[in-house]
Amino acid sequence: MSTENKAPAETVLPASADPAQAAAPKATRRDFLKAGGVLSLSSLMGTAALMAQTDDAKATVEWAEHFQKNYRLMTDEEKNEARIRLERRHSAEYGKKVSVDISGPQAGVLMGYALNVRKCIGCRRCVKACVEENNQSRGSRPGERIEWIQVLRMERGEFSEEKMNHGYPEGLGIQVGGNAYTPVGQVLEGQFHYTPEAVPEKDATYMPIACMQCEKPPCVKVCPVRTTYREADGPVVIDYNWCIGCRMCMGACPYWARRMNVAKPVLPREDMNPATHYLGNRPRMRGVVEKCHWCLQRTRQGRYPACVEVCPVGARKFGNLLDPESEVSMILARKNVFRLKAELNTFPKFFYFYD
Amino acid sequence: MRLISFVTDYVRYILKGSLKYYVWMASLSVLIVGMMVVFYLQNTEGLIVTGMTSQIHDGLYFANLVFLVGVAAGAVTIVFPAYVYHHDGMHKVTVLGEMLAISAVIMVNLFVLAHMGRPDRLWHMIPFIGIYNFPHSMLGWDVLVLVGYLVLNFICGFYYLYIKYVGGEVNKKFFMPLVFISIVWALSIHTVTAFLIATMPARPMWFHSMMPIRFIATAFAAGPCLIILAFLIIRRNTKMWVEDSAIRLLATIVTWCLGIALFLTMSEIVVEFYHRTEHANGLYYLMFGLHGLTGLVPWFWTSLALMVAAFVMFLIPAVRNNTRLLPVPCVMAFSGIWIEKGMGLIVPGFIPTPIGEVTEYYPTFVEWLMTIGIWAFGFFILTILFKGAIGILQGEVRYAGDRAAVAE
Numbered sequence: 065m066s067t068e069n070k071a072p073a074e075t076v077l078p079a080s081a082d083p084a085q086a087a088a089p090k091a092t093r094r095d096f097l098k099a100g101g102v103l104s105l106s107s108l109m110g111t112a113a114l115m116a117q118t119d120d121a122k123a124t125v126e127w128a129e130h131f132q133k134n135y136r137l138m139t140d141e142e143k144n145e146a147r148i149r150l151e152r153r154h155s156a157e158y159g160k161k162v163s164v165d166i167s168g169p170q171a172g173v174l175m176g177y178a179l180n181v182r183k184c185i186g187c188r189r190c191v192k193a194c195v196e197e198n199n200q201s202r203g204s205r206p207g208e209r210i211e212w213i214q215v216l217r218m219e220r221g222e223f224s225e226e227k228m229n230h231g232y233p234e235g236l237g238i239q240v241g242g243n244a245y246t247p248v249g250q251v252l253e254g255q256f257h258y259t260p261e262a263v264p265e266k267d268a269t270y271m272p273i274a275c276m277q278c279e280k281p282p283c284v285k286v287c288p289v290r291t292t293y294r295e296a297d298g299p300v301v302i303d304y305n306w307c308i309g310c311r312m313c314m315g316a317c318p319y320w321a322r323r324m325n326v327a328k329p330v331l332p333r334e335d336m337n338p339a340t341h342y343l344g345n346r347p348r349m350r351g352v353v354e355k356c357h358w359c360l361q362r363t364r365q366g367r368y369p370a371c372v373e374v375c376p377v378g379a380r381k382f383g384n385l386l387d388p389e390s391e392v393s394m395i396l397a398r399k400n401v402f403r404l405k406a407e408l409n410t411f412p413k414f415f416y417f418y419d
Numbered sequence: 420m421r422l423i424s425f426v427t428d429y430v431r432y433i434l435k436g437s438l439k440y441y442v443w444m445a446s447l448s449v450l451i452v453g454m455m456v457v458f459y460l461q462n463t464e465g466l467i468v469t470g471m472t473s474q475i476h477d478g479l480y481f482a483n484l485v486f487l488v489g490v491a492a493g494a495v496t497i498v499f500p501a502y503v504y505h506h507d508g509m510h511k512v513t514v515l516g517e518m519l520a521i522s523a524v525i526m527v528n529l530f531v532l533a534h535m536g537r538p539d540r541l542w543h544m545i546p547f548i549g550i551y552n553f554p555h556s557m558l559g560w561d562v563l564v565l566v567g568y569l570v571l572n573f574i575c576g577f578y579y580l581y582i583k584y585v586g587g588e589v590n591k592k593f594f595m596p597l598v599f600i601s602i603v604w605a606l607s608i609h610t611v612t613a614f615l616i617a618t619m620p621a622r623p624m625w626f627h628s629m630m631p632i633r634f635i636a637t638a639f640a641a642g643p644c645l646i647i648l649a650f651l652i653i654r655r656n657t658k659m660w661v662e663d664s665a666i667r668l669l670a671t672i673v674t675w676c677l678g679i680a681l682f683l684t685m686s687e688i689v690v691e692f693y694h695r696t697e698h699a700n701g702l703y704y705l706m707f708g709l710h711g712l713t714g715l716v717p718w719f720w721t722s723l724a725l726m727v728a729a730f731v732m733f734l735i736p737a738v739r740n741n742t743r744l745l746p747v748p749c750v751m752a753f754s755g756i757w758i759e760k761g762m763g764l765i766v767p768g769f770i771p772t773p774i775g776e777v778t779e780y781y782p783t784f785v786e787w788l789m790t791i792g793i794w795a796f797g798f799f800i801l802t803i804l805f806k807g808a809i810g811i812l813q814g815e816v817r818y819a820g821d822r823a824a825v826a827e
Contacts, residue, residue, distance in 0.1 A: 208467070319774065
């Protein structure tokens with residue numbers, strides 16, 4: 065594998081994204097008070113509540129969280145306070161040591177993704193790995209199960225002699241290429257609810273989609289409070305604490321990449337991934353929007369996103385677009401590459417290619 | 420001093436009323452309490468108590484929001500003829516139009532609150548305290564024009580009433596510019612609301628430049644319908660007499676705006692269905708159903724039938740000018756547009772989703788209760804505002820020196 069997205073050694077890493085080596089900073093009461101001494105509305109609230117000797121640490125922390133600033137406007141100090149607050153709250157809630165990474169983008173890195181549509185076999189291991197890695201809600205009521213990756217199953221159509229003069233098909237999403245009632249050529253409208261006995265199926269091809277991390281993201285433009293924005297290293301992220309749940313971004317996204325937390329996410333303690341990132345996979349709350357962020361908790365630490373790591377056929381490639389030697393750059397230079405819905409000028413950094 | 424007695428007299432006047440008034444207000448209050456209960460439920464359980472999903476994430480609330488912005492803008496059909504064409508009958512009741520606009524905008528704001536996933540964080544939108552994504556976010560523009568319209572109508576309406584109350588002359592240098600600004604502003608609120616959904620290439624059903632003019636046409640049909648109904652109720656139940664000429668002019672406005680709205684609907688159907696690309700799937704779902712899902716089909720055809728029938732009735736002078744028959748086409752047009760511009764416009768925008776998934780949306784009991792409650796709240800406010808305004812216009816409430824007197 066390539067080495068293009070290894071974190072430089074001199075970078076100070078607040079917490080490892082790897083659960084195995086997670087060494088979360090100690091969040092003692094003294095530290096918290098010390099950090100809270102910095103003049104900011106949020107810390108004042110938090111400290112005041114602590115001084116008032118509230119027994120319930122969770123309530124105290126949540127109160128302070130309520131008044132914190134938009135993440136992008138926080139000073140490093142405030143970011144650190146926010147991190148400590150979250151680590152305290154989540155560790156208490158999930159009964160394990162939860163780390164919240166706040167490491168920022170590195171200079172000279174622009175993340176990019178390439179997917180080989182010819183190789184994908186539709187096994188959806190990526191979907192599963194993504195849910196497990198990113199702490200998505202996994203409840204059973206409608207809307208409580210959230211998946212960021214959709215694998216669309218596309219049917220192969222047929223041309224047959226006996227039907228050649230039967231007129232155009234009446235169904236939907238069917239290319240009117242010839243005259244036949246059955247699908248003709250590739251059926252361009254996929255279906256992500258499918259239950260095959262085995263993959264790959266003979267009469268289907270697969271088209272995985274997720275957030276395209278556009279360079280000109282419509283979701284960012286429509287957000288009334290700028291809670292969603294493009295990070296300097298590429299991914300479009302959300303400050304879950306700042307989102308007002310208006311869902312304009314969901315309407316604006318042409319790739320249906322965004323999901324609404326219609327209830328408090330269902331995240332069992334034992335399934336919770338404790339290595340989190342503030343802008344990434346930390347547990348979300350009720351009423352906010354979430355989406356794929358290219359596993360910031362991993363990629364900022366020089367690891368691959370979970371979906372890339374799990375893909376059994378190597379259809380998924382990830383790397384630094386600014387490094388001409390990276391796998392992704394090589395693919396863009398040498399393969400047949402296309403973007404989804406390129407006519408909308410969103411300029412995704414998620415590319416499809418075929419050999 | 421005079422301002423204080425204006426406020427106290429106003430409040431004292433609206434607190435008094437007939438038994439009918441109290442019963443009406445009490446029944447509205449019951450519905451408002453219901454709304455508060457479901458609002459609490461929605462903000463503790465989450466939006467899961469509604470029918471909205473990640474696929475169809477704008478529903479009944481957004482639909483009512485869009486419709487009511489139209490009703491608010493519709494008030495300009497009174498203000499415009501009154502001040503631009505110096506229509507006497509209209510001039511006497513202009514202030515009622517402004518009162519209607521105020522209550523409609525308040526309802527819009529309540530629907531915004533109901534729609535939000537996190538209404539507790541709305542302060543994030545306040546400039547300086549929070550972040551206001553201006554001028555990029557169309558929602559930011561919408562908030563701006565709606566708040567501006569509320570303020571304009573509040574100032575225009577209550578300044579006029581105050582002057583009537585103290586018995587002075589309106590300061591035209593101050594008042595007239597505000598009136599003309601509010602006329603243009605009325606157009607802007609509905610234009611921007613149309614832009615809100617028409618600027619999303621991801622949703623082909625909404626992505627066309629016909630949206631703003633269609634919004635305005637339907638608004639200037641639905642708004643005056645409600646105003647006509649309100650005027651007829653006022654004529655029956657209060658001492659105030661709204662001139663026939665005002666009602667006739669409103670009926671004429673409704674007729675032609677409804678005609679234009681129907682024409683635009685027809686244009687859309689022809690353009691979308693001539694080649695029927697995948698971008699027409701939303702409209703197809705609305706009119707005929709898609710993949711066996713036909714939830715909105717009866718709604719669409721009901722709405723179309725109501726609008727066409729109302730248009731035909733409005734075209735007949737014997738109906739249009741007969742105040743006994745007039746409520747019938749008004750109610751028909753109002754409900755037809757409520758369906759077309761509400762659920763009939765918002766929901767199919769999400770069907771199919773951008774990746775082709777076809778799902779359906781059914782409002783839950785919670786959503787209906789919330790919606791009815793917000794309408795009840797709107798009518799509650801409207802009743803108060805109308806009562807106060809009529810009292811002042813009729814001279815029942817007026818400034819009486821040091822000792823304010825309320826005539827009954």
